Amino acid sequence: MAVYDAIVVGGGVVGAAIARELQSSGLQVVLCEKEKEWLTGASSGNTGHLGSNFYYTRSRAPLEAEMTAKAREINPSWLAGQYNVPARKDGLIYLARGEEEEKALDELLSLAEENRIRTVRRISILELKELEPGLDCEGVSSAILSEEEYIVDPWLLSMTHIYGCEVSGVDMKLDCEVQGAEKTGDVWAIQTNQGIIKGKLVFNCGGNYGDLVEKLGNPQSVPNFTIKPGKGEYLILSEDNPEQRVRRPILPVPTKQTAGVYIFKSISGHTVVGPTNIRQESRTDRSVSQDSIKIMMDHVQSLYPGTKVASLLGTYAGLRPATEHQDYMVSIDLTRGWITLGGIRSTGLTCSLALSQYICSQIIPGYSPSLVPLLPSPVLTGNRVRFGDKDYLPTHPLSSLNLFGYM
Numbered sequence: 001m002a003v004y005d006a007i008v009v010g011g012g013v014v015g016a017a018i019a020r021e022l023q024s025s026g027l028q029v030v031l032c033e034k035e036k037e038w039l040t041g042a043s044s045g046n047t048g049h050l051g052s053n054f055y056y057t058r059s060r061a062p063l064e065a066e067m068t069a070k071a072r073e074i075n076p077s078w079l080a081g082q083y084n085v086p087a088r089k090d091g092l093i094y095l096a097r098g099e100e101e102e103k104a105l106d107e108l109l110s111l112a113e114e115n116r117i118r119t120v121r122r123i124s125i126l127e128l129k130e131l132e133p134g135l136d137c138e139g140v141s142s143a144i145l146s147e148e149e150y151i152v153d154p155w156l157l158s159m160t161h162i163y164g165c166e167v168s169g170v171d172m173k174l175d176c177e178v179q180g181a182e183k184t185g186d187v188w189a190i191q192t193n194q195g196i197i198k199g200k201l202v203f204n205c206g207g208n209y210g211d212l213v214e215k216l217g218n219p220q221s222v223p224n225f226t227i228k229p230g231k232g233e234y235l236i237l238s239e240d241n242p243e244q245r246v247r248r249p250i251l252p253v254p255t256k257q258t259a260g261v262y263i264f265k266s267i268s269g270h271t272v273v274g275p276t277n278i279r280q281e282s283r284t285d286r287s288v289s290q291d292s293i294k295i296m297m298d299h300v301q302s303l304y305p306g307t308k309v310a311s312l313l314g315t316y317a318g319l320r321p322a323t324e325h326q327d328y329m330v331s332i333d334l335t336r337g338w339i340t341l342g343g344i345r346s347t348g349l350t351c352s353l354a355l356s357q358y359i360c361s362q363i364i365p366g367y368s369p370s371l372v373p374l375l376p377s378p379v380l381t382g383n384r385v386r387f388g389d390k391d392y393l394p395t396h397p398l399s400s401l402n403l404f405g406y407m
């Protein structure tokens, strides 16, 4: 039986990014995903915001801050040649109402300064009205604009990693659930529903199941994190008055718990509202409640009165792999040959490439980053999309809307 250099558990955006980078650096890699399609977990229910995260600092979450800083540096070139991945550099506006929120905006500006980011600035209410003619500015007392913010097609961008895995030669296994792990000498024997897979290093990229995968590798110990998903619900609105529509993402002042509910224009031009942040026990419940629909509808209609003529086209929800910790739960134990990339709750799309390079730099002597290959033009085949000689199911509703015109 072949012994892989690396077994990556989990075919979300993080696992795929890492598998591709490891294989491109000369390791022999297998990527195991328990579902029948790639990118069905947290990676299929996000906003598609490739963010600057200019206000993240090391005091808040050291590794996430380091990764967001690296992402700011490398993501523009990841996007640059990807002509088949729709992306718009929309910028992003934070609104404040009243003294308390104005103070919070001042704090955000000083964090941008601390991170030496020059593309974040206060804007006047006059400029705000010019940038967002559809926005009802009543009660808004202050605003800031961050320019280096992208709205992307989230599935197509994540597919650059999956496609990269295919072309670099990663052994790709769908419907392959990792159910057990045992180490003998230097080699892990990983039990799956497709039989035993052997490898020298195991990467736990299990997303909302990361704590359970962790336990497989060390049944005696309690993982140092527990996943309790943070559900994020969204509304997608049907066509409204284009003049009155949101042009760039609008956000309230972020808190420690959440970046807040965005109003943004999706890559297909629809107005989207969300995500909420509801902590729940279930790792699978992606329902959208009537209460949330009403709250988000009221929210968008009060800020963009033009949306009162729009109807609800659809809803979706994603589950953030949230833990009891503020930071990512990343650990590298080369003695055991076990690497954990857990709890990557809300910046995983933005930081996937940065994380893959960081991990490789920690474990491969003389490592230098490889290029993510360019995604070819998507060929639509029924409800699937062909890249090269393989068909894939778009798992993200915003991407289905962009590619097929329906969710």
Ligand SMILES: Cc1cc2nc3c(=O)[nH]c(=O)nc-3n(C[C@H](O)[C@H](O)[C@H](O)COP(=O)(O)OP(=O)(O)OC[C@H]3O[C@@H](n4cnc5c(N)ncnc54)[C@H](O)[C@@H]3O)c2cc1C
Residues within 6 Å of the ligand: 009, 010, 011, 012, 013, 014, 015, 016, 032, 033, 034, 035, 038, 039, 040, 041, 042, 043, 044, 045, 046, 047, 048, 049, 050, 051, 176, 177, 178, 179, 205, 206, 207, 208, 209, 210, 213, 230, 231, 232, 233, 275, 317, 318, 319, 320, 321, 344, 345, 346, 347, 348, 349, 350, 351
């Ligand atoms: C509502 C919401 C909004 C977000 N918005 C943004 C955003 O705008 N920008 C941004 O950068 N990030 C955003 N994120 C965060 C980003 O989507 C996540 O950080 C990222 O998708 C996490 O990827 P992952 O690969 O760790 O997890 P997942 O995508 O969940 O992948 C884990 C995979 O592991 C598989 N798996 C689990 N257990 C096993 C097993 N035993 N065997 C085999 N396979 C297994 C699962 O099936 C799953 O496919 C958002 C997330 C949510 C939910």
